[in-house]
Amino acid sequence: TLGTQTDYRDGEAQTDPYSPEYIVRSGSVPELLTLATLTWGRGLPAGLEEMAMIDRAREKRAWEASLPPMDSPSNTAKRLKMMEEMERKEWAFREQEIEKLQKIRLEVLKKMLRRREENQDKVDAKRLCDYWQNRQRAREEKIKKIRHDCALMLRKLIANRKNMMGKLDRRDIIKEYTDFSSQTYAPLSRIGFFPDNNSDYYAVKNFYLNTFAGLCELEASLPSSVIQLKIKAPKPKSIMTKTGFIKRSARLEADLAQVHQ
Template sequence: MATRSLAVQMERPHDYYYDPVYTVSGFGAAARNATGSGRVLRLGAVSGANRYKYFRTPAVTTLRTVPPEVLLSVEPVQMAVAPVIEPEPAKKTVATQSDFRESETQTDPYSPDYVLPADGSQPELLQLQELQWGRGLPAGVAEIEMIERARKRRAFEASLPVITDDPESWRRMMEMQQMEEMARREAEIQALQEQRLDIIRQALQDRDMETKFVNEQRMEELRDRTSVAAAVAADRTQRERIRELRKIAVARQRAARPAARDIIRDYADHASETYAPLRREGRRVDRDAAKYETAYLQDMKYQDVVALAESLPRRLTQVNIERPRLGKFASAADARKARTMQSHLDRAAELIR
């Protein structure tokens, strides 16, 4: 078996400079030398994510399988021919078999709603085919009147002459019929209006009754609130009245008590009864002033006044004020405090013994 040898070439000193695909492992001396020489080496410039930038697509020549001078034969194209459609027969038999169908089943063929008699007359019942349950059935007074009007209408149309034979009679009869129809329509409109007015009148009456009921409820509620407020106010007024009456009674009792006479106030107040007694109490004011003669005092001289003053007793002209005796204590309260303290000391001394 042949062995394959692998030749490994040693790194040259300046491979980082001359080899365009050389990649350094770090910024060591080689990186510094490359930077100093003017070339900048970038880590991972060839390997890694930037490796595809150094690939080149090979220029492969395209070879033609057929030489240009060789012409191949072309198969002729056949035109499509439209198929002939045979006409479908009027009748055909088709057999079917299904679990959900019975061969004995016979469907109901189409049949008209009604069949007219052979003589060509139209029954009167056909005029009522538009009436349905809930819309005209069961028949009422309005439906019966409509049926009678339809009968009269058909009888009138049957009695009309041919317009070409007697146009005047035909026109006169049609005018009379139209006038009757207009009068009937006006009567129906008037009846509908009256019915509508009755409904409106009833609605207004119901509204008035409801409004009246609501107003009565409001008035009743207002009356209740007013009655409660009046009762509360009356109770409060009664309590205040009783309190004031009690105050008046107490004041009257106090006024009925005879007050002690204050002589100093009576003589200090010149409007008191001392100076102006009340006549209704039986006192006479200045009735006996004539018996007190004071006119001679106006003619007295100074010497007479001095002699009169010397004739008065000494106790009336001189005031003798004796100085109160001062005890050991300044006041009676101090004396009581001293006695209380002395009693406490005596008791403590007895307890110590």
């Protein structure tokens, strides 16, 4: 198979950059191969951290090249000492990296806790608002009931004051029918009369008007003179009198027609 690479690609369809095949000569270690662990999206394109890692790798290769050979006890001791120093430096660098990661994780954890507290505050505020609305609704209903009971008791007190002596008054039918605000004409709903409940009682319900069969029967019962329309042409008005003269109204109409012409 052959690998191809074009210069013009859409950003939405761009895949990973093309990496051609290579052959390493024997005895050579190219510096570029030390970056084989970096891939597109994971270290590439290189940032500040990747550049620092590349610099450290170069320094380590230079340090490895500067190590003395192990051909004598003094060189061996010197080599061990240099390796111990490098190991301490690497451990110190790793500790710094671990502290940096811990700080980043701590910041992320703080943000998550802050977001959770904000969400919890919103939930608590909504719960308090719902509780306050329910209490307000219950309060309004209670006030409404108290006012209703107050009006009822006032009506009872007024009715009792009218008959303080406890006498029984007979019903005055004439007075009730002469007073249009009495219970006869305008009964109150609180005594059990609801005029709107029987509003359809006065509606006209006719079999001949509400059903199709009734309409057909009504049409069959009508005389033909009502169903069949007869139009008679009007007779023309006579403009001559019995003696043979033209009527005055006809002369006026003729004069008006000449004026309009």
